[in-house]
Amino acid sequence: MDTVTIGVVVFPGSNCDHDTEYAAASFSNVTTRMLWHKEHDLQGSDVVILPGGFSYGDYLRAGSIAKFSPIMQEVVAFAEKGRPVLGICNGFQVLLECGLLEGALSRNKDKKFICRQMHLRVENNRTMFTSLYGEHEVLTLPVAHGEGNYYAPEKTIESLEEHDQVVFRYCDPFGSVTEEANLNGSVSSIAGIANREKNVLGLMPHPERASDFLLGSNDGSKMFRGLIEYVFR
Amino acid sequence: MAYKAKIRVTLRPSILDVQGKAVEHALDNLGYSTVESARIGKYIEVIIDEESVADAERVALEICQKLLANPVMEDYSIELEST
Known part of the structure; x- marks a missing residue:
């Protein structure tokens, strides 16, 4: 294999699809494909990314209509084969709605749309997404x-913790998980989770918007590089 | 036969409803001190063309479970009437 193909799903209302493609394409040996939601073909993707945005205008509930897009049947089948699927922000919401990940996302606790840099602690660096991060490394990534x-109900949280599925938690700049650092009110400060097999990851912060030093942080690029290295192995 | 399904989707009582809270505070500011709480849900009207009430009810239930409500954090109720 000489190149890795990264497919970025495009729903009507996706708005981080090109940023995600830009971040993925910044590595050598990567081919990117934009996958329109009405298609049934993942075009040979080795990694599939569901980007951020407002798929279907967030009508009904964020991600609720996108889960029935034709392309999602293929994404679910791809994930069930153990292949890597990453959902960012609205993509995370879609992964929860379609059942690839457990739980739900509701409105931020203080009613505000949060758009700022936040700190995250890597809780599990033994996944194909996080293998290049150190244990408990503190990242700076933007959220919007x-x-x-x-x-998620208590039982689900217990099971997520037990199987090391909590991958990222909101924290302060020093890596302490505090109530003040948990701006949106997530249970157990959860910012990102994986499925039990660890080949599906969803997170609210945007690694693609922190994949170039010009953007103020390059912490997100290690996630893309980790995935690319994983496929090459 | 067409039936009208009146579907209400509400956040589970254990889930914080920030929209409801904002309305609650606004009503309090307006002086409605007797308003104790406000919670916001969705109301969806669906016309279903089926042979019987039972069939229409089955469809209504199915669409609630599949799409209209998220069972992790929402409850729903269905009221059927013939049109």
């Missing part, structure tokens, strides 16, 4: 969401 308040 109105519905990022992660919720």
